[in-house]
Amino acid sequence: MSLLIQHDSDAAALRRGIHRFLFVAALATLALLAAIVVRQGLFRQTTTYSFVTDSAQDIVKGQAVRIAGFRVGAVADVSLKDDGQVVVTMEIDADHMRFVTYDARVELRKEGLVGSPTLEIVPGPDKSRLAAAQARLTFSRAEGLGALANQVRDEFVPILRDIKVITGVLADPQKGLPGTLAQVRASSEALNALLANSNRQVNGIGGAATRVLGKAEEDLSQLGQTLAAANQRLPGLIDRTQQVLDHVEKITAEAEISVPPALREGSAVAADVREIVSGARQAWPIRNFVDAPAPARLKMDSDLRGEAGRAR
Amino acid sequence: MRAKTLLIATLILAGCAAAPNSATSPAEPPRLKAALEAESDGAKRYGRGDYAAAVRRFDEAARIYASIDDMPGAARNRLHLARSELAQGRAEAALLVLESADRGSDAGPTLDTLLLRAQAQLALDRHAAAQQSLAAASGQCAGACPQAASLHLLQARAALAANLAADALAHAEAALKLLQGKDEAAETGNAWRLIAAARLAGGDAGGALPAANAALEIDRQLALPEKIARDWLLIGDIRRKVGAGGTAAAYRRALDVANAAGLADLARQAKEALAANNEVLPERKP
Structure with a gap:
């Protein structure tokens, strides 16, 4: 009888243990579920924004939406409108709404040149106004490899x-490099010939100069002899010079009469000089500084030669 | 010597450096400026009595003006050229220049052209042609044109040449009246000379002498040898007509002036007048 009583108490204890285990397991399961739900954002507050694009290329549902590189939401829906345009709806955490200004734009970027595409919300310059919930933002695609390649091609083709x-042009046999080289070759040959000719002439001049110097030496020795002879004859020559000076005095006296007309001739020469100076002034740069005169006006003279006075 | 060379080199360099600096140069284009300079130079030479050089410069100016299609400038210089030719006694050449000036003008001969043409025709004793030119000029000078005095003087010359002494005197006196108070000494002298000649031709030799003296006084102030010599010849004629003394002295003065100025024709006239006055000229030493 006592054995049966012992058995009943063990079974009750086992039952209580099972109950406790089941209760803890249920709590753990509930906690896990709650964690999963929280993790999935089911209780999170979100805001919806959208944008319109021509093509859904590189945009898929669930794609990450970032602000300044931080993930703040995801693409909730991608749908095709009746007019062929694509409407993309994004869900953003309400906490990050403060970064989405009314003039913010959405850019489709790639991580690096060939990485996976992400949507980046770029806030506009006016930070004072935020975008309303469900607002439609502008969209643009960052230039990828294709655009870059096109740009490079446009630059390189010209x-x-x-x-x-x-x-x-360089290959042209007449005007190009071959023709120029031929001309340079011809010029250098002509230059060589000229130099050789000049060399010969300089040699000739050198020989002539030597001969001239020799002749000059001979002349100098003759001059020495002449001076010695002149030294002997000088007294007589001085007497003769005195006579010549007397003649010169006479000539000077006569010149007093004859020179004034010659001076008058000088005025004609001066007139010619004036002409020359005038001509020089035409050609010389200094004329740029001289103002041009006004048109001339000659005074009326109806009888330029006084012919009317006396009957001819 | 070295300093002088350096100075010349500096001047040349300064001149060359300044050449491209057109900012300081006047606004006239180079050819127009050259034409104006040639014209101005010609006028200076004309004023000095160097008519041969004036002819060259005016001809050059006229050609430059024609080359830049400046017809008024070309026509003006052709008139200057014709005037210079006339001053040299080359009336035929002056007429040729005036004809070329007419060809360059679409509007026919100007009043100045007609007056110069009449002047040349009178010098060549083409009296009928001169009358025609003067009639055309009168048509262009109906009112008080600036050339009215010159027109009267030329009409006086034409009348004197046609032995119409009264008409000549009337025109000369009208011209003198128009010239009063004006800075036209040459024309005033011409007017007095014509008055003297007209009075002499009209028999008023007594009235002619003061007029001839007035002309001589003006021509002396203007230092015009040819006119001075002619004035003395006229004075000699008047004195001979009046019968007063000093006739031979006047002719001698004319001869002296003509000889000094190298005016052979006038010297010959003076000698003839002296010979006609029974004056024996002393032998000149060679």
């Missing part, structure tokens, strides 16, 4: 064309 033209 350069390549120029290179083609330049190489064509």
